[in-house]
Amino acid sequence: MIVENSVHEVKKRENSLRIIKEIIQYEGRNQLYDLTGLSGGFLLSKEDLKLLETYVGPAIFEEQLEKIGKEHLGGDKVLGLNRTSSGILATIMALVRPESYVVHYLPKLPSHPSIPRSCSLVGANYLEFEDLENFFIPDDTSLIVITGSTMDHQVIEVEDFKKIIKMAKSHSESYSGIEIPVLVDDASGARLRPVIFNQPSAIELGADLVVTSTDKLMDGPRGGLMSGREDLINEIKSKAHQFGLEAQPPLVAGMVRGLENFNPENLLESLEKKQDLIKSLNSQLGGFEETPTGVMISPEVLSFEIENQGIKTDLSDSDISFTWAMVLLKNYGILTIPAVGMPGASPTLRFDLASKDAKILNLDELKKIILNSFKELLNLVDNPEKCREMIFY
Template identity: 25%
Template sequence: MSDVSGSELRALMARVPSVEKVMASAQFAPLVNEYGRAQVLGAVRDTLDSWRSNAQAGEASVSALDVGQLHASVEAALRRRNQSRLRSVFNLTGTVLHTNLGRALLPDEAVQAVVKALTQPANLEFDLETGKRGDRDDLIDELICELTGAEAATVVNNNAAAVLLTLSALASKKEVVVSRGELVEIGGAFRIPDIMSRAGARLREVGTTNRTHLKDYEEAIGPQTALLMKVHASNYAIHGFTSEVGLDEIASLAHARGLAVAMDLGSGTLVDLSEWGLPREQTVRETIEAGADLVTFSGDKLLGGPQAGLIVGRRDLIAKIKKHPLKRALRVGKLTLAALEPVLRLYRAPEKLAERLTTLRLLTRAADDIRLAAERVQPALQRALGERYAVVAEPMLSQIGSGALPVDVLPSYGLVVRMAHGKRGGRHLLGVEKVLREMARPVIGRIADDALCLDLRCLEAADEAQLIGQLSGPLSGPLSG
């Protein structure tokens, strides 16, 4: 802080241009044209007020009165204010279906369908054959049934909504029998017992955390039983002294007692992933064939589509679900349906799926291909960070994410940033992570074992070129803190 006398301060204040003069200058006309007069006027006032406050505190200089600097400050403030809060990032976390980064990326066919639905009227609820009002589920019902073997289907906004709607429609004020080992909690504090409570159903727990037997289900069935339910373990696994009852056995018991069986598959895949060398996961069709009367699963996980919750199964049960008042509250809009249909159509040609479906392409990407990408990016990152840091291409293990196959990993490759000369990273690596996160297109990695790890599994060719170009520019923020 510098000492400014009263006369010097008055002289500085006298040199501050008026808001009217600034707004009338030709230099600010492009900003008014881009952002509108009201926004520019507010930014100019805020910038001049800030300068006056700094001057009174003895922190201003005469150079701050430069019109060019004033223009730059106003323009920067306007850009910050109008920058989208939802931004594209580089997902270098090693998690393909990262919940916090938007989960599945849509293939081009889905993107083009969404653009068309955004810009042109569509037959969302209009039957083109009869000329009468239609049902939006009709847009994808036949296709989902073809791929799953179900009699009918409906779609809501996510899998939590699918479970909530199913229980509300079929088990309100009645009991639902579930194994204690399947009372899961997933991200965002989604708990099966809580969902049941909100749906008005009463939970009937059977068995223990690690062992449940068929007789446990049999003994729990009573006059108030509405459903037997199985829940995918999602984001955890139990090993050791364990026992669970197969869906086929539960279905046989339920059907003999005149009850239905619901299966919450969570991630839900339509194909056998082992065909591409990935860990095997039970498909929706196999679940239906095993006797499930209803199956709920996500659209934006292993399916590789937009956020949605799909409910498939018996026609009479789906009809009852669709008549429930919650269905309208939880229904999806035209953009979800526009994206979902082309994604489902890709499954009609499974031999081309790994090429066309973005999620499967990323999951099946060869480690050697990722290694070559890491070797191409390494020099740019090393130059950007300087000699204080060592950037090395190393093998890594990716994960599928979003509760899908929680204990399975995928061989991958990436860049590891450590302090040079073996020093501990601590706050310095946190500083690097922050600088990368604050880039024009943020780079999101993870810190582990005193290193910053950047897994390149999700970095495809076009993104690789953009990342290298971005690293070639100046990095903002101190890296030496």
């Protein structure tokens, strides 16, 4: 195995960032195509920049974030954080008792690592489920977490969402009357679920708290936006400030402008494009699946497709995916999550057609790049040392 731990994942990411820098320096930004769906950015004006001071910035932009954040997510009060993971950590630190349970339901495993890791930090027990038939809530439960859309854009069914909310409320009434808060990790789901799947917001479905990523499927910076019950937000905000998890003025300003600029039509336009791309790809390679806004191929399926080519490899499924991601970046300027993701990010190769850069990349050209880069991958996978070099150097 090449990428064995979080340190290796960081090293891989550092190599990817070096390659990105070289592409921009020597070829220009227009030769880099960010198809992660996480491109984000800061849509700040010159007037905004003048206000990004330690205390002036919050005075101006936090009030704006409160207004537009509640329009986007619902809820009584809003909190800006430096990442969605920071919001999850602050929530667990504020609301979860040591040795109590955090129960997590998501449409498909694995969960985002920030949830079990945060539980470990506070000494809480963690349970996760992807099957409602097995889902249960232990008596001593402090928090229930629902993932609206997974790292690979598997989206929860509305009826499953409602059942969990009902179970949480029923359990609260029967177990000493202590209410169990429900937090929804809606990192990309806060936009995917309402826009693509016509689902109500998490708050409308009865959640107490919801957190989203302001760089996922929108033109905002990498940050976390939380909304929900005012009493819970107040507790979480206090904990966030104690540990430096809150969003700083530039981030808050960027969130405001990103939310103002959010246009659901950008997501809807990707629907027709993905149908064309997946049909074209699977006619020659196979194994690709639809995502709400693009196409993807999992490490397991990718490994199977390589076996179908008659090639044997000692690489793990994830290492194969990482290697292909680096081939795409280094040789074609195609940026995907396995190349630059944070430790614990999904190794699934996903091509997001709602990304800004996808609009300037012809679908036929993208198909050609994917197929040609796969052929290059086939020439690498039987040589672990060459793959290691591709990933790390």
